[in-house]
Amino acid sequence: MRKLCAVSVSAALFFTLALLILSLSTSSHRRRAVAERSWGSDTHESLFNPRRRELVDEIEERVEEIIRYQEPVRRPQPVGGSDPDRVRESSFGRSHTASDVFSVLWEKARGADDNRIRGALGCSDFRNITGIEFLGSGYTKTVLKGNLQDGTGIALKAVNSQGNEVMRCIRRYGQARDCYRLAAYKIIKEITLLQKLRHPNIIQLYGQCYDNSLEDGPVITAVIELGTPVEMIKLLQTPWEERFRICLSLVKLLHYLAHSPLGSVLLLDFQPHQFVIVDGELKVTDLDDVSTEELSCKTDSDCVLEFPTRNFNLQCGAEGKCQRINEKRNLYNAFRFFFTYLLPYSAPSALRPLLCEIMNATGDLRYGINKTLETFEEVLHLYKSGLHRINRSQSWLEGYKIFEGFRIQENSDYKCWPSYNHQGCLLSVHNKEEAAAICHSQQQCQSFIITQQTTWPGRYLVSFRSSTDLIWDINSTVYMKSSSLRALM
Numbered sequence: 269m270r271k272l273c274a275v276s277v278s279a280a281l282f283f284t285l286a287l288l289i290l291s292l293s294t295s296s297h298r299r300r301a302v303a304e305r306s307w308g309s310d311t312h313e314s315l316f317n318p319r320r321r322e323l324v325d326e327i328e329e330r331v332e333e334i335i336r337y338q339e340p341v342r343r344p345q346p347v348g349g350s351d352p353d354r355v356r357e358s359s360f361g362r363s364h365t366a367s368d369v370f371s372v373l374w375e376k377a378r379g380a381d382d383n384r385i386r387g388a389l390g391c392s393d394f395r396n397i398t399g400i401e402f403l404g405s406g407y408t409k410t411v412l413k414g415n416l417q418d419g420t421g422i423a424l425k426a427v428n429s430q431g432n433e434v435m436r437c438i439r440r441y442g443q444a445r446d447c448y449r450l451a452a453y454k455i456i457k458e459i460t461l462l463q464k465l466r467h468p469n470i471i472q473l474y475g476q477c478y479d480n481s482l483e484d485g486p487v488i489t490a491v492i493e494l495g496t497p498v499e500m501i502k503l504l505q506t507p508w509e510e511r512f513r514i515c516l517s518l519v520k521l522l523h524y525l526a527h528s529p530l531g532s533v534l535l536l537d538f539q540p541h542q543f544v545i546v547d548g549e550l551k552v553t554d555l556d557d558v559s560t561e562e563l564s565c566k567t568d569s570d571c572v573l574e575f576p577t578r579n580f581n582l583q584c585g586a587e588g589k590c591q592r593i594n595e596k597r598n599l600y601n602a603f604r605f606f607f608t609y610l611l612p613y614s615a616p617s618a619l620r621p622l623l624c625e626i627m628n629a630t631g632d633l634r635y636g637i638n639k640t641l642e643t644f645e646e647v648l649h650l651y652k653s654g655l656h657r658i659n660r661s662q663s664w665l666e667g668y669k670i671f672e673g674f675r676i677q678e679n680s681d682y683k684c685w686p687s688y689n690h691q692g693c694l695l696s697v698h699n700k701e702e703a704a705a706i707c708h709s710q711q712q713c714q715s716f717i718i719t720q721q722t723t724w725p726g727r728y729l730v731s732f733r734s735s736t737d738l739i740w741d742i743n744s745t746v747y748m749k750s751s752s753l754r755a756l757m
């Protein structure tokens with residue numbers, strides 16, 4: 269699956285690498301020596317092995333990329349805008365070595381002046397982590413779950429020494445230690461990006477530990493917010509409202525990435541398993557495989573956005589970059605991996621025209637991310653305000669008798685889909701009228717109770733019941749179909 273993406277972005281990647289190689293060539297001898305030293309590397313003679321040299325070059329490219337993310341973005345600043353953060357960061361020269369990158373990261377995490385990560389966790393906090401469990405692994409990393417002393421759940425990311433990245437490297441270069449380092453830089457890249465890119469739909473970085481004291485070489489561990497891996501099959505079984513929330517989270521994320529402090533960020537590997545769910549929100553967790561370069565071009569014909577089933581022709585902008593190509597690639601991926609599965613199915617009928625428009629417009633890349641977000645927010649607004657349900661020509665509520673101070677006997681009852689609980693029929697509604705309409709439409713439903721719980725857009729959870737056994741409860745109100753009431757008497 270990773271291949272799928274790799275094919276279509278090869279041009280962008282190639283460009284990125286070409287740029288890096290160019291920028292490295294001026295000072296590559298110094299850098300090579302520096303990179304060797306800073307990792308306390310094996311022998312000097314190994315440098316004359318061309319394969320090993322290739323590997324060292326790969327490592328250097330990664331270091332160089334990380335340093336670029338550390339530096340301020342050279343973009344026109346708003347007039348009069350002098351950001352003190354940027355001034356501080358630009359004191360960062362270009363002569364950094366691998367261990368400098370580590371120590372700078374380290375200082376940043378520890379430094380009290382950076383209040384976004386104040387109280388960041390470090391190595392000493394790791395000694396007391398309990399309840400370690402395996403969460404998942406991917407191309408580069410292994411992710412474990414753990415609990416801090418106060419019980420907070422966290423996720424720990426480290427190099428997956430059995431993973432494809434390390435194994436592929438070892439097969440190619442036969443240098444286990446250096447291959448491990450190569451992968452370690454992916455984690456450092458991710459940490460750097462997590463520090464620069466802060467958004468509710470990007471997994472939060474809590475801290476990191478760079479341990480240089482181990483015999484097998486340095487180990488880097490990132491400590492991040494704990495989530496639940498995305499399982500599409502499970503998501504497909506959740507209520508539309510929850511699936512819409514996942515898609516909306518993704519759109520908010522892509523809007524942020526398109527206008528991020530690092531420029532327009534492209535997620536190179538855009539598959540559901542690069543995301544996790546935290547309290548019902550989608551968050552991207554795998555940030556090592558991203559690019560901030562927009563494809564360069566001379567003519568429009570250089571700007572073909574390729575996907576396995578279709579291509580798009582974009583325009584070559586005046587600055588010699590394909591216009592908004594990163595934003596568009598992300599958006600089409602959101603369409604093909606998420607929207608098509610999660611958005612239309614069992615949506616409220618009155619929202620369908622708008623949702624179809626979103627599907628059609630993102631599927632054809634007619635909308636940019638701004639317009640997509642706007643339209644999603646319109647859907648949310650309609651849904652929250654219940655406008656999509658209002659039908660003044662019919663009031664079902666009139667057919668219900670109200671029993672204040674009662675609830676329905678707890679016993680097994682009929683199930684419906686997609687219920688918020690597995691034992692019964694618990695659905696979200698805008699108001700009593702909508703609940704009455706739902707109960708009317710379900711043959712088994714005789715009564716319903718509006719619970720105190722609400723769902724994320726603020727809709728009420730209503731328990732629909734086939735039972736009519738009332739019991740006293742000061743805090744509850746039962747709405748019972750008048751027809752079932754007559755049957756009782």
Ligand SMILES: Nc1ncnc2c1ncn2[C@@H]1O[C@H](COP(=O)(O)OP(=O)(O)O)[C@@H](O)[C@H]1O
Pocket residue numbers: 403404405406407408409410411423428431471492493494495496497498541542543544553554555556
């Ligand atoms: N914060 C997290 N909470 C829970 N699971 C996670 C978290 N981060 C990652 N995972 C799981 O670990 C897997 C590997 O993590 P990822 O960062 O994607 O590594 P790789 O770069 O190797 O693909 C993910 O597919 C996901 O299932």
Ligand SMILES: *[C@@H]1O[C@H](CO)[C@@H](O)[C@H](O)[C@H]1NC(C)=O
Pocket residue numbers: 392393395396417
């Ligand atoms: C870890 O636990 C030990 C013993 O329970 C305690 O003395 C120490 O302060 C704890 N360290 C941290 C960082 O919480």
Ligand SMILES: *[C@@H]1O[C@H](CO)[C@@H](O)[C@H](O)[C@H]1NC(C)=O
Pocket residue numbers: 627628629631632
């Ligand atoms: C969008 O609608 C047009 C016109 O109905 C149709 O030709 C096109 O295939 C649709 N695109 C998608 C992605 O559904």
Ligand SMILES: *[C@@H]1O[C@H](CO)[C@@H](O)[C@H](O)[C@H]1NC(C)=O
Pocket residue numbers: 527636638
């Ligand atoms: C999209 O929105 C961002 C921020 O909200 C804004 O800076 C940008 O100019 C907008 N882009 C377009 C094409 O409207």
Ligand SMILES: *[C@@H]1O[C@H](CO)[C@@H](O)[C@H](O)[C@H]1NC(C)=O
Pocket residue numbers: 659660661662
């Ligand atoms: C509104 O109620 C009327 C009468 O029951 C019905 O014919 C019509 O289809 C309803 N409209 C909607 C949008 O549900």
Ligand SMILES: *[C@@H]1O[C@H](CO)[C@@H](O)[C@H](O)[C@H]1NC(C)=O
Pocket residue numbers: 741742743
């Ligand atoms: C009713 O609600 C009040 C306040 O929320 C609570 O204190 C009380 O225990 C509840 N009574 C019952 C029977 O659940």
Ligand SMILES: [Mg+2]
Pocket residue numbers: 406407541542554
């Ligand atoms: Mg991954």
